Amino acid sequence: MAEQAVPATAREWHLAARPQGWPAPTDFALVEAPVRTPGPGEILVRNTHLSVDPYMRGRMNDVKSYVPPFQLGAAMDGGAVGYVVASEAEGFAPGDAVLHGLGWREYATLDAGNAVKVDPDAAPLSAYLGVLGMPGLTAYAGLLAVGALKEGDKVFVSGAAGAVGSLVGQIARLKGASLVVGSAGSAEKVAKLVDEYGFDAAFNYKDAPVAEQLAKAAPEGIDLYFDNVGGDHLEAAIGALGVHGRAVLCGAIAQYNETTAPAAPRNLAMAIGKRLRLEGMLVRDHAALQPQFVTEVAGWLKSGELRTEETVVDGFENAAEAFIDLLRGVNTGKMVVRLEG
Ligand SMILES: NC(=O)c1ccc[n+]([C@@H]2O[C@H](COP(=O)([O-])OP(=O)(O)OC[C@H]3O[C@@H](n4cnc5c(N)ncnc54)[C@H](OP(=O)(O)O)[C@@H]3O)[C@@H](O)[C@H]2O)c1
Secondary structure, eight states, rough: OOOOOOEEEEEEEEOOOOOSSSOOOOGGEEEEEOOOOOOTTTEEEOOOOOOOTTHHHHTTTOOOSSSSSOOTSOOOBBOEEEEEEEEETOOTTTTTTEEEEEBBBBBEEEGGGOOOOOOOOOOGGGGGGGTTTTTHHHHHHHIIIOOOTTTTTEESSSSTHHHHHHHHHHHHHHOOOOOOEEESSSHHHHHHHHHOOSSSSSETTSSSSSSHHHHHHTTOOEEEESSSSSSSHHHHHHHEEEEEEEEEEEOOGGGGTTTSSSOOOOTTTHHHHHEEEEEEEEEGGGGGGGHHHHEEEEEEEEEEEEOOEEEEOOOOOGHHHHHHHHHOOOOEEEEEEOOOO
16 A cells, blocks of 8 residues: 555544533544554554444443543543554564454554454454454353353344444344344434344334333243343343343443433343343453454355445544433444544
């Protein structure tokens, strides 16, 4: 690729304030900062796509969690892909495409050990932030390793039109689930799940109580629930799960902007009588599945058996708005910010 001059300064997004409840654009600040020349073992990357993900909302709070909080007045970070423009690291050369963790900025200088080379000819670069990246592995490992999906299982997934959920439903179908039900937040998303992604049934959780709609979609109940939402979705799933049913607790997005504890699930004690297994998961525990995941998912993409979608927001200056829109459900499939094509 053509050599490009590296500017002396470039933009990065800082956390300006910690939100109470829903984040606002004023909680973020766009800051011009020096682009640091790489030292020994480091590379300088020009980011082409940034990931905005629901877990970043938790990092805006000053609480101890499985990922450290963003620091006030400092650059935020997260998944990104781009091209190496300068390298002081063995095995990395200008023009190499890489995936790394210093998103929310136009240029990133980082230890090459924290970057992974990716093949821009095998898939569009942004796919490494979505279907072939962290959300893809979350769906694959959550459903197969944690949820132990079996052929014939009746599966329900919430957040079903999102990056993780849309893959969970399709992988369940490809692996022989006998029923795949999804919930999402608009009529358009619901139609897409059934018409394009091959779900057997789907419903808009805003139309009527989740338990009521789930009972209609899965009258004989479910064996496996993949939870992206928490709250009343989890309560409805506990009600619908049969004896020895399993729930994969992947996310609880309905709670991320709430300032009070959720009312549901109120029926957790049913887990005893039904001998349910409710298991939390973190994708980072499943790195060992990465090669198997990439091989199998890339195969399904090539054969056309797996459909994916991205919601692409153009312009680095729109990243904060894109993140807020993700929490609002503006996206279908993976939400990415494109800095350049
Ligand atoms: N445990 C892990 O390692 C791990 C890894 C990755 C992701 N996750 C979790 O997986 C979930 C999905 O992540 P993703 O990256 O695929 O995001 P995503 O589903 O692509 O985007 C978030 C979606 O959440 C939905 N949503 C927002 N508020 C909601 C509410 N109150 N009730 C129901 N749905 C709501 C919106 O869609 P609607 O229009 O349908 O409302 C929105 O599009 C999140 O909970 C995330 O935290 C966990």
